[in-house]
Amino acid sequence: MFRKILIANRGEVALRVIRACKEMGIRTVAVYSEADANSLHVKFADEDVCIGPAPSSESYLNIPRIMSAAEITDADAIHPGYGFLAENADFAELCSSCKIKFIGPAPQVIARMGDKAEAKKTMREAGVPCVSGSLDIVTDVAEARKIAAEIGYPIIIKAVAGGGGRGMRIAHTPIALSTAFVTAQAEAEKSFGNPGVYIEKYIEDPKHIEIQVLGDEHGNVIHLGERDCSIQRRHQKLIEECPCSSLDESSRANLGEIAVRAASAVGYTNAGTIEFLFDRRSGGFYFMEMNTRIQVEHPVTEVVTLVDIVKQQILIAAGEPLQMKQSDIRFVGHGIECRINAENPYQNFRPSPGKIVTYHAPGGNGVRVDSHCYEEYVIPPYYDSMLAKLITRASTRDECIRRMERALGEFIIEGISTTIPFHLEVMRSEEFKHGTFGTGFVDTFWK
Ligand code: ADP
Ligand code: ADP
Ligand code: MG
Numbered sequence: 001m002f003r004k005i006l007i008a009n010r011g012e013v014a015l016r017v018i019r020a021c022k023e024m025g026i027r028t029v030a031v032y033s034e035a036d037a038n039s040l041h042v043k044f045a046d047e048d049v050c051i052g053p054a055p056s057s058e059s060y061l062n063i064p065r066i067m068s069a070a071e072i073t074d075a076d077a078i079h080p081g082y083g084f085l086a087e088n089a090d091f092a093e094l095c096s097s098c099k100i101k102f103i104g105p106a107p108q109v110i111a112r113m114g115d116k117a118e119a120k121k122t123m124r125e126a127g128v129p130c131v132s133g134s135l136d137i138v139t140d141v142a143e144a145r146k147i148a149a150e151i152g153y154p155i156i157i158k159a160v161a162g163g164g165g166r167g168m169r170i171a172h173t174p175i176a177l178s179t180a181f182v183t184a185q186a187e188a189e190k191s192f193g194n195p196g197v198y199i200e201k202y203i204e205d206p207k208h209i210e211i212q213v214l215g216d217e218h219g220n221v222i223h224l225g226e227r228d229c230s231i232q233r234r235h236q237k238l239i240e241e242c243p244c245s246s247l248d249e250s251s252r253a254n255l256g257e258i259a260v261r262a263a264s265a266v267g268y269t270n271a272g273t274i275e276f277l278f279d280r281r282s283g284g285f286y287f288m289e290m291n292t293r294i295q296v297e298h299p300v301t302e303v304v305t306l307v308d309i310v311k312q313q314i315l316i317a318a319g320e321p322l323q324m325k326q327s328d329i330r331f332v333g334h335g336i337e338c339r340i341n342a343e344n345p346y347q348n349f350r351p352s353p354g355k356i357v358t359y360h361a362p363g364g365n366g367v368r369v370d371s372h373c374y375e376e377y378v379i380p381p382y383y384d385s386m387l388a389k390l391i392t393r394a395s396t397r398d399e400c401i402r403r404m405e406r407a408l409g410e411f412i413i414e415g416i417s418t419t420i421p422f423h424l425e426v427m428r429s430e431e432f433k434h435g436t437f438g439t440g441f442v443d444t445f446w447k
Helices: 011-024 040-044 063-073 089-097 107-114 116-125 141-151 174-192 249-265 298-305 309-317 397-410 420-428 430-434 441-445
Strands: 004-007 027-033 047-052 077-079 155-159 168-171 197-201 207-215 221-233 236-242 270-278 285-291 334-341 358-360 367-371 386-394 412-414
Touching: 004 011, 004 063, 011 027, 011 040, 011 309, 011 367, 011 386, 027 040, 027 063, 047 063, 063 089, 077 309, 089 107, 107 116, 107 285, 116 197, 116 249, 116 285, 141 155, 141 174, 141 197, 155 174, 168 174, 174 197, 207 249, 207 309, 221 249, 221 298, 221 441, 236 298, 236 420, 249 270, 249 285, 270 309, 298 309, 298 334, 298 367, 298 386, 334 397, 334 420, 386 397, 397 420, 397 430, 430 441
Parallel strands: 004 027, 004 077, 027 047
Antiparallel strands: 155 168, 155 197, 207 221, 207 270, 221 236, 236 334, 270 285, 334 386, 358 412, 367 386
């Protein structure tokens, strides 16, 4: 087992990893930027190293500085969290050549799944149903129009290197396609340093359903069920839950099997998530992408399966065989997560950085808060806007919703705007209670 793990991240996920390490008796190293000197992950880690100024490119994305911190502190593994370097194959490769274990899948697997067009091709070959569209990167408007005519409008143009809900454009007509295509390419180049885009059929108001998988380094792969992540704004998730209320036992087992087959086909190791779109009209499931890292919403799976996914990541990376079989995995009760962001939901979710003057977190039975915030904490404007993840667990979905409403009511954050009022409205809405929503929910519900 590892003696010391460096966490190449910040915010709540850095804390999440530190907590798992503490319970496993592993020492931790926090790295931080000058803007994060007062962050909780720095306080709670056994050791800490300042790796540079606030901009991510000079700190959390700066590979030489992170590697130096690992060398100086003699860390034997690095946990990348999510975002930043978590899906950077070169970083994983470099760790391996420095004899520092990267807690994630092999670099070749990260690279293959990180190119979203390549990932789809791989999955199609493994017999996994995919959203129809181009088989490769599309380089010019003429080709884009040809493909769109074949699959039919509306279509969505997506960056092969995209992530975080960015780099996507929808087109309903050939004329709109021409503009959207060129804009998408330019945006992809600017945001991801890669202009490559591909085209997919745009499915109207689908459900986003993803499967959590775990693979060890001995060829065993299991799944931990699904998460419904359909409550999104601008293609970014706001609320996630497990299980998905519109999946029956047999579809769940079927989708789980497809995910395990997909992960096995690429020799997947460690924790990963396979995202599908569920076309509510045709009833079909289609592979969309694979995220080769721990996911923001992993706690909803944890509260329903009682599997600690971060500990599993560490055990797997240390070479341990999975201690559980598929038949050991049980799903008990219901879990919901609300992402509490420093954003103003009444001003189109505009970011609202600043100082938290009052902070009171909810508690009680079935309530979990994963957060790096505290009273007097100043939210730096440089990073993403998530303040806390509020997770509730209960024996039924109805009770879980009522518990979430209760916990949201107890959550007091003053000094900045947050998404708490939005979440409260959603929990009180009939449409959410019925569970019949798709990814278009927020657009119609929150005008
Ligand atoms: P999840 O899929 O775990 O729900 P998100 O898609 O919301 O997570 O992304 C998790 C974090 O990673 C967010 O902070 C997001 O901005 C960031 N992120 C994900 N992919 C990329 C990427 N390719 N480039 C930059 N940031 C990314
Ligand atoms: P990211 O890497 O940014 O997470 P995804 O490919 O996972 O990008 O897509 C993010 C979201 O965008 C999905 O959850 C879904 O809401 C929407 N989306 C992506 N592709 C399609 C599609 N073909 N049809 C309809 N919605 C889509
Ligand atoms: Mg995604």
